[in-house]
Amino acid sequence: MARFAANLTYLFTELPMFQRFAAARRAGFDGVEILFPYDLAAKDLARAAQGSDMHIVLMNMPPPNWAGGPRGFAAEPGNEMRFRKDFDRALLYAQALKVRHLHVMAGRAEGPEARDTYIRNLRWAAERAPGVSLTIEPMNAVDMPGYYLNCFDLASEIIDEVDATNLGLQFDAYQAHMIHGDVIETWHRHARNVRHIQIAGCPGRHEPRAGEIDYAGFFRAVDAAGFSGWVGAEYTPRTSTEAGLRWLRSA
Numbered sequence: 233m234a235r236f237a238a239n240l241t242y243l244f245t246e247l248p249m250f251q252r253f254a255a256a257r258r259a260g261f262d263g264v265e266i267l268f269p270y271d272l273a274a275k276d277l278a279r280a281a282q283g284s285d286m287h288i289v290l291m292n293m294p295p296p297n298w299a300g301g302p303r304g305f306a307a308e309p310g311n312e313m314r315f316r317k318d319f320d321r322a323l324l325y326a327q328a329l330k331v332r333h334l335h336v337m338a339g340r341a342e343g344p345e346a347r348d349t350y351i352r353n354l355r356w357a358a359e360r361a362p363g364v365s366l367t368i369e370p371m372n373a374v375d376m377p378g379y380y381l382n383c384f385d386l387a388s389e390i391i392d393e394v395d396a397t398n399l400g401l402q403f404d405a406y407q408a409h410m411i412h413g414d415v416i417e418t419w420h421r422h423a424r425n426v427r428h429i430q431i432a433g434c435p436g437r438h439e440p441r442a443g444e445i446d447y448a449g450f451f452r453a454v455d456a457a458g459f460s461g462w463v464g465a466e467y468t469p470r471t472s473t474e475a476g477l478r479w480l481r482s483a
């Protein structure tokens with residue numbers, strides 16, 4: 233049975249970041265995700281997490297500036313030095329926060345040169361941090377136009393080709409629905425590579441279980457596959473975070 237983590241970049245934003253950990257614990261989550269923690273000191277975040285007995289399950293590699301800035305550099309030819317510098321910065325945070333998974337973002341790119349760059353960079357990262365679980369996550373082209381990793385089949389091909397035990401798939405069911413339409417079928421095709429799951433309703437990326445995605449069926453498939461990792465709640469609440477948590481209480 234999977235455990236649920238609150239994505240603190242999306243949930244409990246009614247509160248300052250350091251208070252979101254305790255709010256998530258009170259609401260029934262066992263862990264948290266933070267997309268870009270880099271504006272805050274790692275030691276303060278670690279203290280907040282420990283204070284609420286919360287695991288920090290996932291964080292992303294930079295860029296920290298999310299508003300229209302770059303989307304990572306792993307697949308961008310010519311940006312290899314930037315990628316390595318960012319990776320080392322992320323690693324310091326990941327280690328200080330004892331983060332379970334580090335999401336390596338591909339950036340905007342296309343074509344065979346991008347693929348080669350991505351594979352080379354992922355191999356380098358996997359070797360540099362053998363004790364850290366690295367994930368890659370396909371993003372849909374509506375929300376993130378031009379993002380290199382825009383398909384789950386491509387993600388599994390890349391994971392298979394890099395062939396590192398610490399590289400796996402971040403299976404965001406909202407992204408799977410937006411890209412491929414059938415989340416459960418996409419799950420069956422890629423479950424062998426999945427290390428981490430994220431959920432949101434579609435359309436609108438609000439609470440799960442209100443919308444087009446059959447989450448009851450999805451969780452049956454996830455349980456049947458024996459997945460025992462984490463599920464991150466990564467959505468924008470329709471009203472307040474608390475008011476939208478019925479899905480968690482019935483999960």
Ligand SMILES: O=C(O)[C@@H](O)C(=O)CO
Nearest residue numbers: 267292335369404407466
């Ligand atoms: O699905 C998403 O948007 C996220 O998981 C993410 O990592 C954005 O950077």
Ligand SMILES: [Mg+2]
Nearest residue numbers: 369404430466
């Ligand atoms: Mg996601």
